[in-house]
Amino acid sequence: MIRDDGGEESLAPVIPLFVGGASTGDRMSARDGGAARRPDDDASAWNNTWAERAAGASGTGGTSGWASGSGGASATPGAGEAFADADPGAAEEIAAAGEATLLRKLRTRSLSEREARDVLRGSEVDGDAAEEIIGRFLGHGYLDDAALAEQLVHTAVDRKGQGRMQVAQTLKARGLPREVIDAALDAMPGDERERALEFARTKARSMRGLDREVALRRLSGQLARRGYGGASLEVARRALDELDRPAVRGVRFEP
Incomplete structure (x- = not known):
């Protein structure tokens, strides 16, 4: 390059940052008597930093697409379940809907405890919430296996003229426990x-x-x-x- 005063001006050399050779700071350290770093020190440090970021993102189910290769969504199995567990509001809505369904069915006919659990399971109410609902319904008298057995025996004997064997099959089909069935059969009239x-x-x-x-x-x-x-x-x-x-x-x- 020619300066305005006619002299020549030299350009500073271009030093690559990651490819072949040390950085400017390394060359200056070498001139100052310091130990020069190896040419691949910078590239190695950069690679280690990237690897740590990628490992941290993929190992913790993060949403960084460049690290996981999933476009921003975690591919970890069970992620949907973890999301549901982390959203208690959704679980409460499911439990409330299941309880309402059970109440509607109980308005039309009596249910055994097992039948009530089947209704809640069909409404996708989780186990703990279902047991809490069953407990409250038992406390209010909405569910009563012994009373249901007595009602079924009365209908079978007085209205249908059924015998002991048919009554036992009916009670078993409604999901009543064995001890409740035995007590109801022993109490059959006549x-x-x-x-x-x-x-x-x-x-x-x-x-x-x-x-x-x-x-x-x-x-x-x-x-x-x-x-x-x-x-x-x-x-x-x-x-x-x-x-x-x-x-x-x-x-x-x-x-």
Whole structure:
């Protein structure tokens, strides 16, 4: 370069920052008698810094896209669950919605404890919240397995004419505990055979005029389906015998 006064002016040399060779400060230290750093010291330090940042971001589930390579979103498994756990407001809303659903179902019919838990599980209420709701409903009397068993026995015996075996199956299907079922069966009213005979007498009247064997097969089948077990055939035969027996008329004495 030519200066205005005609002399020559030299340019300062261009020193690369990371490629080949030491920095200007290193050269000055060398001239001053200090120990010059190796050419790759700067690059090594820069690489270590980047690696630490990347490791810190990926190891803690951070959202730095350049470190994780996921465009800013964490790819750590279970991240959705962690987010749900970190948002108690959402969990409370789910629990409130599940409780409302359970109340609506209880307005239409009684439920066992197991059925109530199934309703809450279907509403995605978590375990702790579900148990808290069940506990409150038990305290208020909204859920009562013993009362439900008594109600089911009454319906089965008085309205449907069912026997012990069918009643037991009904109680089990509603999810009632074994001890509750046993207590309800022991408290069933009357004699099992007498209840079966009463039911058979009622049905036998509608079979008047049928062939004896046909009537016996149909009547014993109805008794078996209602849970009267091995007594069904005997009870059906007795009911048909009574139906065929001529009515006893009183004797009139004339003066």
